[in-house]
Amino acid sequence: MSESDREYMNTQQAAKYLGFSTQFLEIGRHKGYGPAYLKYPQAVKYRRCDLDEWAAKHLRQHTSEVA
Template sequence: MAPESPMGTKQAANYLGLSKSTVEKLRHFGGGPRYLKLGHLVRYRPADLDEWMTERLIGSTSEKPATAGSD
């Protein structure tokens, strides 16, 4: 089975349930999913979007989200 094709910002935003502008801001300011830069095109791999969402899973309201670099 071939891996899923990378998608543009609009498709990635739909996949994540976010607005296109939110995904663009995350890319610009940091904290968003990994992406590919192919010339002037920005592409997101579904596996990277899934990984980014998984990193944000919270088990209860008393848990704090993990921050980058915390162990």
């Protein structure tokens, strides 16, 4: 397991890392379009590697590319 796999962030930290609002991540969890996350009884955590993977899936070269 790489070091980035072990780095966990809360919603606020993950939102700052990605440049989004915490609300975007909260709605993304609810609707299923956000990055992968870990759900504990009292907390939600994101791994840096999952945030990077999710962001990379949205990389485009041209505006006509289909998601």
